[in-house]
Amino acid sequence: MTTRPFVQVFDAQNKVVGKVKLPNVLTTPIRPDLVNFVHTNLNKNARQAYGAAPYAGEQTSAESWGTGRAVARIPRVPGSGTHRSGQGAFGNMCRGGRMYGPNKTWRRWNRKVNVNQKRYAVVSALAASAVPALVMARGHRITGINEVPLVIANESVDSIQKTKAAVELLKKINAYADVTKVIDSKHIRAGAGKSRNRRYKVRKGPLVVVSGKTTVSQALRNIPGVEVANVSRLNLLKLAPGGHLGRFIIWTKSAFEQLDATFGTFAKSSAQKKGYTLPRPMMANADVVRLVNSDEIQTAVRASKVVVKRPTAPVRRSNPLKNLRAMIKLNPAAVSTRRTQVKSQKSKGIKVNKKNALRSKLVSATFNQ
Numbered sequence: 001m002t003t004r005p006f007v008q009v010f011d012a013q014n015k016v017v018g019k020v021k022l023p024n025v026l027t028t029p030i031r032p033d034l035v036n037f038v039h040t041n042l043n044k045n046a047r048q049a050y051g052a053a054p055y056a057g058e059q060t061s062a063e064s065w066g067t068g069r070a071v072a073r074i075p076r077v078p079g080s081g082t083h084r085s086g087q088g089a090f091g092n093m094c095r096g097g098r099m100y101g102p103n104k105t106w107r108r109w110n111r112k113v114n115v116n117q118k119r120y121a122v123v124s125a126l127a128a129s130a131v132p133a134l135v136m137a138r139g140h141r142i143t144g145i146n147e148v149p150l151v152i153a154n155e156s157v158d159s160i161q162k163t164k165a166a167v168e169l170l171k172k173i174n175a176y177a178d179v180t181k182v183i184d185s186k187h188i189r190a191g192a193g194k195s196r197n198r199r200y201k202v203r204k205g206p207l208v209v210v211s212g213k214t215t216v217s218q219a220l221r222n223i224p225g226v227e228v229a230n231v232s233r234l235n236l237l238k239l240a241p242g243g244h245l246g247r248f249i250i251w252t253k254s255a256f257e258q259l260d261a262t263f264g265t266f267a268k269s270s271a272q273k274k275g276y277t278l279p280r281p282m283m284a285n286a287d288v289v290r291l292v293n294s295d296e297i298q299t300a301v302r303a304s305k306v307v308v309k310r311p312t313a314p315v316r317r318s319n320p321l322k323n324l325r326a327m328i329k330l331n332p333a334a335v336s337t338r339r340t341q342v343k344s345q346k347s348k349g350i351k352v353n354k355k356n357a358l359r360s361k362l363v364s365a366t367f368n369q
Contacts, residue, residue, distance in 0.1 A: 008147055009253050012156035014173050020151060023259035024266050026130040028123045029281045032245055038121035039236055039243035041111035049105040057098030062089035118236065120279055123263060125239035125247065134246035139203065141181050142248055144174030151251045157208075157216050158252075166219040170206075170226075178205050178248055182225030204241050206248045209234070211255040231255040232262055232272065 009018040062075035074094065079085040092100040128134045132148040142148060150173065160166050170176040185203040188194055205225025210216060217228040229238050239247055264270035269277050285291060292298075318326040327334045 007149060007151055007256070009151045009153055010146060010156075010173060011153045012169055012172055014146065017153055018253075020253060020256055023256070023263070024278055025123050025259050025263040026127050026149065028127045028278050030128050030131075030134075030245065031120065031124045034117065035121045035124050035236070035240050035245055036243040038113055038117055039240055041113045042118070042236060045110045047109050049107065049109055051103035051105045051107070052099060056102070057096060058090055060089050116276075119263075119273065119276060121236050122234055122239060123278060125236060125245055126234070126249075126259075126263075128245035129239070129247050129249045131246070135248050136246075138244055138246035138248075139181070140206070140246070140248035141177040142175075144177055146174075149249060149251055149256070150175070151253055151256050154253050157210065158214055160216050160219045163219050163222045166216065166223060170223075173250075175206055175248075175250060179223055179225055181205070186224070204247070206250050207238055208250045208252075209255045210252050211258050231258050 004022050006019040007022050008016050009020055011017045060077055062077050064073045064075050065071060067073065072088070074088040075090045077084050077087050077089050087096075088094040089097055091097045130149045132142065135142055135148060152169075152173065156169065160169060167176065167179075170179060182203045182205040186200055189199060189201045193199075203225060205223070205227070208216065208220060208226065208228050209231050210228060211231045220226045220228055227238055229235060239249075241247065261271045263273070264276060264278055266278055266280065269275060320327040320330050324334070324338065
């Protein structure tokens with residue numbers, strides 16, 4: 001979230017013409033988990049019911065042949081004289097059979113979402129739109145604009161009636177790079193959707209938020225990726241498309257000033273949403289390490305009572321398998337075991353030497369003959 005006291009206002013020539021107070025809604029906590037949850041549920045409410053035909057795959061009088069004929073007990077089509085007779089039917093593993101668990105039109109297609117959750121998700125999406133890093137992480141091209149959030153004077157927006165003038169305004173404020181990204185991103189959809197009336201996919205461009213009635217929506221509707229929203233009825237599906245925070249928003253000055261009345265402040269409840277107050281962050285400063293190490297806390301906390309005893313000299317540890325003295329400390333019987341091993345090795349060596357001497361004498365005698 002951002003904590004600047006004021007935001008600059010720009011005109012159609014991209015020059016500063018004033019400043020406006022930063023609304024409290026743009027400093028609320030950012031909850032990506034809640035935004036994703038609410039978006040997933042709200043996005044289901046625009047679906048149309050679909051399903052298989054009620055009797056698809058079951059429009060035959062097939063019956064099982066039973067046991068004793070060395071064939072599976074799947075129902076089989078009756079009759080004779082055709083290829084169809086005797087074929088398996090009804091089952092989802094059969095050709096021409098019904099699907100497993102066919103979709104029904106009376107399925108629960110829509111989802112209800114708590115009003116407070118929807119409002120929390122909207123204010124989180126608005127707060128994320130005021131953080132340049134999140135806007136850039138979402139893929140918007142905003143390196144050329146002067147400030148985030150970007151506020152434009154009312155006179156520069158209300159006078160626009162033609163798409164040509166709207167394009168010129170976007171170019172003047174260096175926001176047209178995001179529209180160019182949208183135009184270049186158009187591509188054919190992967191999958192079967194390309195043959196189901198949704199052939200192309202495009203990215204999302206800037207969202208222009210206005211207040212009251214205006215003709216700018218007609219001028220902007222033919223620019224790829226650009227959408228228009230009213231500040232009094234902001235939609236999470238536009239503020240965080242796909243459930244991803246950080247939409248690039250272009251505000252009009254009147255819409256930006258109306259945010260405090262729409263969502264309220266930390267000291268005053270909303271004028272439009274009955275009994276609604278903005279969510280407060282649990283911690284004003286989330287840097288816990290810095291808080292713990294601060295002088296104010298370190299002077300108030302008590303000293304640690306845990307005494308850690310460490311050896312003054314480094315402990316030298318010996319391997320008992322290689323060091324006899326270390327082995328004797330662990331196993332006093334290791335002395336007698338070692339002596340027995342040495343004696344047995346010596347006796348084996350004497351026997352081997354005698355065998356080798358006898359073998360060499362035999363070999364030499366054989367060659368002398």
